[in-house]
Amino acid sequence: MKSAVLVFPGSNCDRDLQVALERITGVAPTMVWHRETGLPEGLDLIAVPGGFSYGDYLRSGAMAARSPVMQSVVEAAAKGTPVLGICNGFQVLTEAGLLPGALMRNAGLSFVCRSVPLTVANNQTIFTRGYEAGEAITIPVAHHDGNFQADAETLARIEGEGRVAFRYADRVNGSANDIAGIVNDAGNVLGMMPHPERAAEPAHGNEDGRRLFESLLGALQTA
Amino acid sequence: MKARVLVTLKNGVLDPQGKAIHHALEGLGFAGVNDVRAGKLIELDVDESVDDGAIEDMCRKLLANTVIENFRIERVA
Numbered sequence: 442m443k444s445a446v447l448v449f450p451g452s453n454c455d456r457d458l459q460v461a462l463e464r465i466t467g468v469a470p471t472m473v474w475h476r477e478t479g480l481p482e483g484l485d486l487i488a489v490p491g492g493f494s495y496g497d498y499l500r501s502g503a504m505a506a507r508s509p510v511m512q513s514v515v516e517a518a519a520k521g522t523p524v525l526g527i528c529n530g531f532q533v534l535t536e537a538g539l540l541p542g543a544l545m546r547n548a549g550l551s552f553v554c555r556s557v558p559l560t561v562a563n564n565q566t567i568f569t570r571g572y573e574a575g576e577a578i579t580i581p582v583a584h585h586d587g588n589f590q591a592d593a594e595t596l597a598r599i600e601g602e603g604r605v606a607f608r609y610a611d612r613v614n615g616s617a618n619d620i621a622g623i624v625n626d627a628g629n630v631l632g633m634m635p636h637p638e639r640a641a642e643p644a645h646g647n648e649d650g651r652r653l654f655e656s657l658l659g660a661l662q663t664a
Numbered sequence: 665m666k667a668r669v670l671v672t673l674k675n676g677v678l679d680p681q682g683k684a685i686h687h688a689l690e691g692l693g694f695a696g697v698n699d700v701r702a703g704k705l706i707e708l709d710v711d712e713s714v715d716d717g718a719i720e721d722m723c724r725k726l727l728a729n730t731v732i733e734n735f736r737i738e739r740v741a
């Protein structure tokens with residue numbers, strides 16, 4: 442599986458994602474600097490990592506979403522290339538208009554850093570087909586701005602279209618409908634606040650995140 | 665010349681920071697504050713040639729997230 446991980450100044454999970462992708466897919470991803478104006482040919486996945494791109498200045502993900510490389514990401518996403526945004530990556534994808542809604546300051550105003558229980562709300566996506574529908578899993582979160590909000594009409598639409606991929610089982614950050622991750626209308630772009638790359642091998646003490654990457658790999662092999 | 669951009673959350677959008685400030689004001693004993701909304705002030709020092717249309721474009725493209733925020737432009741002499 443040919444993948445690329447975007448690298449923004451201030452991001453701190455790009456290497457975690459690189460390691461997870463290399464170990465699970467067997468191929469090292471290309472690390473792509475944010476000032477690049479193009480992406481490698483024939484990518485099977487574009488991964489937008491977590492961390493604090495541009496120090497979260499202005500709004501989380503706002504600066505990264507306007508960086509040169511994102512134009513190529515928007516074009517690739519429109520052509521159907523899978524795009525995965527984790528944590529700050531989710532914020533970047535909403536700011537770039539690839540996903541609806543916005544990630545606001547956590548309702549409790551605290552930075553939340555712990556493993557949280559999730560339910561798999563939709564296992565019919567290329568990112569979640571390795572999970573059971575409604576399955577309870579645990580994935581770590583670490584964020585200050587994970588409170589997903591959208592207007593009532595948008596929420597009704599994404600719920601109606603089954604675009605909620607993951608939901609918090611507990612109230613974690615005040616997210617509307619406890620949404621932890623959503624896909625776009627075409628199903629090839631997933632944004633999620635929890636970090637699957639931090640629950641991807643035995644040394645992490647939790648491998649619930651591993652199946653997300655395996656789902657993608659499986660989707661490619663059967664495509 | 666200077667222009668100020670005031671970015672505020674849209675009505676109806678939950679404002680946890682505003683709520684926390686409100687709570688702190690009450691804790692200090694200030695009565696009669698009905699609600700608090702926190703926003704951002706962005707001050708731009710721009711050439712005379714930069715008109716309001718250009719600044720509005722800056723707001724829509726970067727300075728405000730129009731999904732959740734409103735913006736207002738003020739010219740400062």
